[in-house]
Amino acid sequence: MSGGHIDFNKTKSFLIDTTKCTGCRGCQVACKQWNQLKAEKTVFFSGEGYQNPPAMSEYTFTRIKFRDYQKHGQNEFAFYKEMCMHCNEPACASVCPVGAFKKTAEGPVVYDEKRCIGCRFCMVACPFGIPKYEWSKAFPLVRKCTGCYSRVKEGLQPACATACPTAITYGNRADMLQEAERRIKSRPDRYFQAIYGKEEAGGTSVLYLTHQPLDELGFKQVTKRPLPSYTWQALRxxxxxxxxxxxxxxxxxxxxxxxxxxxxxxxxxxxxxxxxxxxxxx
Amino acid sequence: MTAAKLVINEIKGYHRFIQLMIALTGVGALAALARFIFGLGVTTNLNDTYPWGLWISFDVVTSVPLAAGAFTIGVVAHVFHIKKLEPLVRPAIITGFLGYSLVCIGLLLDLGQPQRGINVLLYWNVHSPMFEVSMCIMAYTTVLTLEFLHPVAERFGWHLPLRLLRTLEIPFAILAAMISTLHQSTLGTFFLIAVDKLHNLWYNPLLPLQFWLSSIFTGLSIVIFEASLVHKYMGQPDESDLLATLTKIIPWVMGVYIAVKAYALAFLSHGPLFDRPVLLALFLVEMVIGVFVPFCMYLTNRIRTDKKLQLRAASFVLFGLVLNRFNVSMFGMEQAGQQIYVPSVIESLVTMGIISAHILFFVLIAKYFPIFEHHPEATDYTIPDHFRKLEKGSEGLKAAHEA
Structure with a gap:
């Protein structure tokens, strides 16, 4: 479980402004480099749209999803960076029988692979479908975005945030929320009036701003209540x-x-x- | 060499059906071996969309309530002290013991890192339903093993352990009910975290209570099911008089279950219930054929005497339970428009092997240990007040040994 009392105003969070994303996928490359993830052999258009690889996997912790739509009769793209949401109260951490997941005070939800017994409850529990499994191995482990904990701990920014030329701002959660609200207020025509991640799953360390309605971009509709409370009401x-x-x-x-x-x-x-x-x- | 020959001769003497069970168990064991050599991804149809498949849905979530006969009949016979039901207890304990042992095997096969299973004891996470179920299953398997030692001690004439086990009979029955209440219900708690995944027909905060209640009437039904089959195919005495007592208890539990389910559906589920026709059909089949039909059967007077009706009602209950657990853990979790999970050949062979192993070991244990001879006429059930004093009991015991 999340250890002790964490001040969620101070946890480091991503503010991802999808209206500013150009779809360069620099974040995808940076993520693969920092985490030393293998390349995947993929075929274009094997997934839903232009995005590649077609799905997140044990080798892909983050990915830009492409959504094409029409504006003034022109074809346009909207982008959405898929990654671990680093929930304030993570479902994965609460269901793990050996406590392999932990919400750190810095913000990232980290996974201790030495503890993991491989029950895959985290995969069932995660409302965003983030933890992936090493299906290719005889004794597999779970893989997911680490929030670049090793970098954040040392005062650096996560690899994807560093690589991103336009869309990602990284900082304390309260500051990021304030910034997001400021942007929404100052440019109401540019932004859909919601911050995804402010309340989703009880609040997350990844906050999104969009132009389109959330469901059109493929954001999952998720309960506003912290997920661990659903099981705890019975387990207590x-x-x-x-x-x-x-x-x-x-x-x-x-x-x-x-x-x-x-x-x-x-x-x-x-x-x-x-x-x-x-x-x-x- | 001679020992091997003895074993082979013994096996040759078995019924064809048992030989088939041995073969299926062997195939299942080979399939399980393949999982460890080639990995989960290759041998199963599991993937990131379906991290849990047949092995969790059947070998764990369904097998555990199917093995609930041991604790339910233990409570009825020992706690409520309906002594005449004693002959039903021992076969139920064997079923429970085998069931839970095989649940452990199924769970270890499904784990990615089975060699680290012990970590559950090292790193406690009391917020995890999986932690609770693992602890309970370990504890309860231990209790069942000790209870299973009862016929073993009788078979080999170990007197001191036998006396000790007899003294502990009631504490064990209570402990079994305590542990079972926790993990039977917590298997339902598993799916409370899947709040936006499990369909509203099954998702509601009372799911753990429903899992517990259904495990009770299923446990008693499986006792009926098993006693009927054992009478039919293994030439054991007809227990339908005793089973009649159970048919009076079951409808009460089923009635409460139906009430809880109706209340939860009407007031506690948030979201559309009728948006997925296939799931609705599965739900209706589960409720009508698996609950209402046997409920009405149990309410008739005929079932107290009619052996066939007893077996039929119990079978319907078992069908309903299996479908319910699959609905919750598999079908209800599939999202609209998602590809559909179908278990691979190896997954199916392993599960078939586990079912065959259960039947096989049950028959073998019944063959070599005093499981059914445990009748009031032959044995005295009064527990000795002190270890020294066994007045009536010792004669009964001697009679049982000489018999």
């Missing part, structure tokens, strides 16, 4: 239920056996010997 009852069931069943056992014992004693008393007599003799 566990100790009580455990002891409650034990106590109730013990009481029933005692009662049922007492009934039986009394019945047998009555039978015995009504029969021949008198055990009370015997005890007095002794």
């Amino acid at each position: 009852l566990v100790p009580g239920i455990f002891l409650g069931v034990g106590g109730t069943l013990s009481a029933i056992t005692w009662f049922q056996h007492r009934k039986e014992r009394i019945r047998r004693e009555e039978e015995f008393k009504n029969s021949r010997v008198k055990p009370e007599q015997k005890e007095e003799d002794q």
Whole structure:
């Protein structure tokens, strides 16, 4: 689980202004370089649109999605950078039986591959479908965007944010939110009136600004409540239920056996010997 | 050499069906080996869209409630002290023991790093339903193993362990119910995190309660199912009089289950219920054939005496449970327009091997250990007050051994 109390105003966050993205995919390349990820052999147009590779995978932690649309009768592109959202209260961290995921105070949600047992619950739990698996291996591990924790820890910016010429701003979450709101207010015609990531999944360390409505760009509609709370509302009852069931069943056992014992004693008393007599003799 | 010959001769004497089970178990074991040699990606149809497939849906999520007979009948016979049901307890414990052992095997096959399974004990995360279920399954498998030692100790005449186990019979029954309540319900909690993935027909905050309730009536139904089949095919005595008692308990639990489910659907689910025709059909089949039909069967008077009806009602319940768990863990999780997951040949062979292994080991254990001879006429069930004192019990025991 997320360790201790993290001030989510101070966690480092990405502000990704998709209206400024040119689709150069410098972030994709920088990500592969910094994380030393293998290239994938892909065929163009094998996915939904122009984006390549067709999907995120164990070798691709971030990717620019292309969405084509028409503006004034002209074909236009909108872009959306897909990556780990680094949730404030990550579902992956809450469901992992060995606590391999952790929300760091700096912001990134990191994965400790030495702990992982490979149950893939994180993949089922993640509302954004981010953790990917090394399906090619006999003993696979989970792979996902690290938020460049190794760089952030040392005061650098993540590789993709460094490479991006236009769209990514990186800084404290409160500052990024303020900046996003300022942009929306000052250019209302340019921006769709929402910050994706402000409240999604209880708030994330990646914030998006768009021109198009969110669902048109392929943003998933996600609950506003932190996901761990959904399971915790049931799991918090566990100790009580455990002891409650034990106590109730013990009481029933005692009662049922007492009934039986009394019945047998009555039978015995009504029969021949008198055990009370015997005890007095002794 | 001679030992091998003995084994082969013994196997040659088995029924064809058992030989088939041995073959299927062998094939399953080979398929499981292939998973470790070639990896999960090649041998299964799992991918990043479907990280969980047949092995989780059947070998874990479905097998656990199917093995719930042990704790439910334990509670009914020992806690509520309905002594005449005693002959049903031991076969149920064997089923539970085999079921949970095979759940462990299934889980280890599905894990990417099975050799690190022990990490669950080293790094606790109490917020994880998977952590809770793993701990419970480990604990309960231990309890079931100890309970299984009962017939083993009887078979080999180990008196001291036998006395100890007899003394612990009731504490074990209570402990089994405590642990089972937790993990049966927590298997439902698994899917509470899939809030935007699992369809509203199944997603609601009461899912854990529904999983627990359905495990109870399924556990009792599987006792009926198993006793009927054992009577039919293994020449064991007809227990339908005892099963009649269970048919009186089951409809109460099913009634509560139906009420909880109706309440949850009506008031607690947020979102459209009828937007996916295929899922709606699956839901209706699950509820009508798997719940309402057997519920009505259990309510009739005929079922108290009619062996065939008992078996039929139990079978419907089992069908309904299997479909329910698949609906929650697989079908209901598939998004509209997504490619559909179909298990690979190797996944299917492994699961078939696990089912065959269960049947095979059950028959073999029944063949070599006193499972069904556990009748009130032959054995005395009073637990000795002290270890020294075994007045009535010792005679009963001797009789059981000589028999």
